[in-house]
Amino acid sequence: MLQKPAWLRPHGTPWKAGDEQLVYESGWIRVTDQTATAPTGNPARYGLVRFKNVAVAVLPVHEDGTVVLVGQHRFPHGDYSWELPEGGAPLDEDPLAGARRELAEETGLAAAEWRQILKTQLSNSVTDEWMIGYLALGLSDVPVAHPADDTEAITLVRVPFREALDLAMAGYLPDMLTVAMLLRGYHMASEGSLPGAVARAMLR
Known part of the structure; x- marks a missing residue:
């Protein structure tokens, strides 16, 4: 370490x-x-x-090296945003529980393996917000559908990890949680911190 x-x-x-x-x-x-x-x-x-919540973000990586992105309209910037699954966990809740819930609600997926891979401050000059990021492996469909947030109209896409990373670096995925998590995932895959087959699939 x-x-x-x-x-x-x-x-x-x-x-x-x-x-x-x-x-x-x-x-x-x-x-x-x-x-x-x-x-x-x-x-x-x-x-x-x-903030009354901790921001949680999930990097859901399938065995073939693809990741799931969530598309939705965002109010503050008035634009459409493609992002990794993310949301908020109340301060008195285990952030991992919040991450599991957000993954299930937004993508219909569950994960067999979870790893906390990132903890960052967001806009720390004016807010006290923290983000905790998790890697989710061993993905499968949840047995029972979770009700979606009644303000979210979500579209899903599954793309190769490297394509998502390249799009983020080109500015097409400007959400900072997404950018940070994709870079962290690339660093882990490159440094041998992930299972070999998954890392090779992500990097190809």
């Missing part, structure tokens, strides 16, 4: 939080306006989005 180098230690003085005022709250987020003291010692105001 890669050892953490000494230079990764924190430097300087951390931010110091002051008074907090709630601006907006929904079932998904809390938006606050806070006073703070910056690492420089200067006073600051900070708008912060606090």
Whole structure:
């Protein structure tokens, strides 16, 4: 396992939080306006989005090296997005349980093997959101269909892993969870961290 180098230690003085005022709250987020003291010692105001869920993403890889992508319209950017299966797990839920649920709901698949392969911060200058990513192997259809989210109209496509990775690198799959997970999957396949047959199928 890669050892953490000494230079990764924190430097300087951390931010110091002051008074907090709630601006907006929904079932998904809390938006606050806070006073703070910056690492420089200067006073600051900070708008912060606090998430009530952990983002979970799944890289579902079939034995032939193909992956499943989910297509749906996304409201914030007003566009159509092709992504890996992803969603949210409440903070008091095991993120793996959330990942299993999202895979079943969005693709109708279950996995025999799960590995946590990534943990990243998303937009960490304005939010406290974390993403946890899982590799799903040994895929099969779920025996009982899971009800889909009533706001999602989903299309599925199954494509070779390398095609999905190349499309992401070309900017056609701009969702950051998808980009990060595909790159992580490529790194693992290249470095020998995956079963040999699966890695070879992904890389060809």
